[in-house]
Amino acid sequence: QLLAVPAGPRGSPVSVVSWMKGNKKQPREAKASFEVVARGTVPPLRPAEARAASPETAADDDFDGPASKRARTRDLPGWNLAAVTFEVFPDRFATLPAAKKSVRRGEVRVSGEIRRGDYRPVPGEDIAIVARVSSGKPLDVSDLPEDLPGLEVAHEDAHFAVVVKPEGVNTVGDARGGWTCERMLPYFLAPTVGVEGALVRPRPVHRLDALTGGLLVVAKTRLAATSLSEAFASRRVTKRYRAVLCGTPAEPKAVVEHDEEGDTAGAVAAGLKLGVIDAPMEGKQCVSHWRVVRDAPDASMRHGRLTLVDMWPKTGRTHQLRRHAAGALGCPILGDARYNPKHSPEDDVDGLFLRAVEVTLPPSATPWRFGDGNAVDDGDRTKYLRVKVDDPAKFSARVPQA
Known part of the structure; x- marks a missing residue:
């Protein structure tokens, strides 16, 4: 039985015995458990000349679909372990490289033994896939x-x-x-x-x-x-950030008019006026959406007024929101010593006033949540998962509500 197989030092079922000889105290990774999740039998080798008569390959010389590729692997010299794994478990491995990766991870066993990629299986041998089914115990x-x-x-x-x-x-x-x-x-x-x-x-x-x-x-x-x-x-995840800007940004020259499928679809549907920042960085497209939430006088008298804003990055460049705030809007984020030339030591007390407050995931990002066959249909907005948190207390302390 290949149940509850202990993991090695890197979470792999390979080389457990040799590793334990020099390690009396096992780390958390060694407590993860593995189980057999699929079984099969190594098929017989097919004569090379039989390939021409194969129904998968004879129909069309230009056909290069999964069935054709799977058929050709059986004619590879030596009938190696990855090719056998690819052949025996078509529902688990869509490509030969995926099967090779499973072999390298030590997940493929032949007749109960872990085998390396250079092993040549014998027709009729049992072959099984072992997968981790439990992580280690939580740490204290x-x-x-x-x-x-x-x-x-x-x-x-x-x-x-x-x-x-x-x-x-x-x-x-x-x-x-x-x-x-x-x-x-x-x-x-x-x-x-x-x-x-x-x-x-x-x-x-x-x-x-x-x-x-x-x-x-x-x-x-x-x-x-x-x-x-x-x-x-693929930028199908919505990320909303909240920031406190030094100063008052000018009215946006470009606004989001229509965004049914985009990151800010919900905000546009709610009638919120969103500005568009389109300022390339290092020669690459860099776009952010933003809106003003409220503003208030700066109690410290160092920045005139402070403005609370929501920002949605449409692309993912390094320090994108910080650079867009300081450059395109002309209002650096409070506490940003790197991009605010007027930053003072007093601004370091409460850190950077930028926080990721909301993330929205499409159904295709969390397919395990659905069992109705429509998990990959991102057109159904009711199946999106939205997670959000409140602003930190320091935000309302600097920009209080009227």
Whole structure:
């Protein structure tokens, strides 16, 4: 039985025994569990000359569909493990590279043994796919440094979560070896149990600047990592930021007239007047939408008036909103020492006044939430998932409501 297979030091079922010899205390990754999720039998090799008579390939010499590619893999010299995996499990692997990746991860077993990519299966042998179905146990929050700000969980299910990243904390890898949001996730999120493709630990699918706090989307399973990453890459995810600007921006010269399918569709439908900033950066298109929420006199007397705004990035350039605010609007974000030439040490007390306050995910980004076959239909606005948080107290303190 290939159940509850322990993971290696990198979350893989490979080389567990050799690794444990030199490690008496197992880390969290070693507690993740694996199970057999698919079984099959290695088919017999087909003579090379039989390929010409194959119904998948004989019909059309120019045909290059999945059936044709799958048929050709059976004629490869040696009938290697990746080709066999691709052939036996057509519903799990759409391409041969996907099967090769599964072999490299140590997920393919032949007759109960983990096999490498150079193994040549014998026809009739049993072949199975082993996948992680549970992540490790959550870590104890009390083990975190006392001065480290905690994470708030705004939304969570077995596949993904949306957390509130503290400002001043990097999203991922800190070159100095310090704490990052990614490193903190196992301390605050529930483990994924009984779900195929569970990740050893949660992983962010996008990033926020270190100085920017707010909503951060993280994946807990392989399915979530793929679908969410694709949604962010194709700009199908709506992100709304709230910022406090130094000064009063001029009336927008260009406004959003119609945006039924875009990032700001909800705001336009509500009759809000949204300005458009179209200012390329490094020769690349860079677009943001924005609107004024309210303004108030600056109690510190350093900036005249302060303006609370909503901003929607339509593209994803580095420091896009900060640069658009300072450049195109002529009103830098309060606390931005990098892009505000009039920044003073007094402005550093409360940090940067920029926060990701709302994220809206299309159905195709979270397909596990649906069972009616319409999960990929992004045209149904009722199936969008919206997560939002309130403004930080420091925002209303500097720009109070009238």
